[in-house]
Amino acid sequence: MAPRPWNLIAELTYRCPLRCPYCANPTNLDDFPATLDAAAWADVFRQAAELGVVHVGLTGGEPSVRRDLEEIVEAAAAAEHHVHLVTAGLPLDGVRLAGLVAGGLASLQLSIQDAEAEASDRIAGAPSWDRKISLAEAARELQLPLTLNVVLHRENLERTGTLIDLAARLGARRVELANTQYHGWALRNRKALLPTRSQLEHAASEVELARARHPDLEIVFVLPDYFADRPKPCMGGWGRKNVVVSPDGRVLPCHAASELPGLEFHRVPERSLREAWEDAPGMNAFRGEAWMSEPCRSCPTREADYGGCRCQAFALAGDASVTDPACARSPHHGAVEAARAESSAHSAWTYRGKT
């Protein structure tokens, strides 16, 4: 029997005014023209509540490029979900944010690319800093719980401590320092983004110092896969807790799973969300432990890490069903070591394509 999903990640669109080189969206964005309309999302939210979902993260792309975001927020709130909006901070503004809160928005995650304007705008590939800061101020004014999210990589990792101070100054309750996951555009730009070990160690010590400075701020910092010996329990396990619905209605175990070849997923509204969650062959491909091969199969940590990330296994080992190469026990761990050796300060990145 399929487990109960708790969280629905609703990718409302792949469109985004920013062009961050670490974006995990698919690189073939133009292949996804269709998007679910607000009525279709409302139906997804009702079905999700039936399945046991209690939390909806509205994300993208940039969800606020949708003119019907208000309607979507209200529909998610009407289905009793905690409604959490993940935004780059534009085109959303404070006035519109107040309306969303009135419609049932319960918390906000705002991304920022670096600790000061010029660097942040350069990484985002678009002027956006001022908008982000004023949105954070609007959230504070509205007493809307705010998480600041920063994707870390070679170019901004050295400002980890300053970024945490910024989060505290903006009144964030939580700051997520998310080391880049190498999917989508990020995989393409890996050479330019992958940090050095000494940068990471410095960042980790900055985090510890910042924890003492800001005892009330929840600081999330996890050593990235490429520098850890054990894989992460990606998405809390495949098809286990989180259900992703992509802009075109595909029901997925994670936002990147559609890039894995040979997996068949279902789509709403053609199928019910329940059918797509419980029965899609792709959804069941890596559920539980039956699919595992060695070294996962006999490994005591398989119950904690679920074999790691399937997309990373495919990207680095060419086979989504093998142990995540981030694991030091993987026979493909050499691919991670090779990528670390290959990263270079002299590499330029490619900005995410415009959509």
Added chain:
Amino acid sequence: MTDALEARLERILDERYHHLHPFNLRMHEGTLSRDEIRTWVANRYYYQTRIPKKDGLILTKADDAAFRRDWIRRIHDHDGEAGREGGLELWLRLAEAVGLDREKVATCGDVLPGARRACDAYVEFVASHDLLESVASSLTERRAGTIMVVRIEAWEKHYPWVAPDGLAYFRSRTVQAPRDAREGMAYVLEHARSPEDGDRCAHALERKCEILWSLLDAVEWGGSAPTLAPGMRLRSDREGWLTVGAERAVQLNASGREILELCSGERSVCEVGAAFAALHPNEPAAAADAYEFIEAMERERVVRCASRV
């Protein structure tokens, strides 16, 4: 070297002894509420019960009969002996004098989890360190006599509702603590022979200061007011009750729901414990369960405990 070590240990006490803790400052300036006084008395009793056990451990480390003969007096001071009441009994009288149920305090069933950890940490420290470090850790007694004098005066002045004979414990320590501290310091200065020994003694005393400090932190936590953290919602679905927030959902059993509903922002942690215990008269550990649950939920950031000071 002995002068230098003594000065170093004194400086540690000047800077880190709990006479500087905000709770003690408030106690001595007279601004604690009756509930705060009671919470302190009930929780500090657990510390009193650990002292003779700690001293028993020190006895087992000593090879010298003369040392043991002197040190065993500390156990008698706390446990009492024929014709003389000990510190534990005097503390229970204090508990009665502040309006607590003596029997209930004596069971230590409602001790706050942080206070229990702090007191247990002291016994564990002594169990896992040598005689010199164990004696050094007892040197907080060096300030105990002074703090008791301040305390007696403050209580007589600011808390006249406490019957005067309740203060007998404090009075007894004004005599015992300086004597114990003198003997302890003499032992440390005689036996700390190398700079490394001096460092170990300093660290032991610092650790002990931390333990006393965290005991008061725990008492303050007991007076803080727990509520659901901002953005967190308590709700039901077909499988039962849960809290949902921006990053996490937590499924609750019936007790968890009751406790969170009591966390209205008007009650302190201790009052939530008492209210939950009143709902479950046949469960002696109910209040302690509530404290542990609130603590776990605070760690998960589901609950926020706001200071009411």
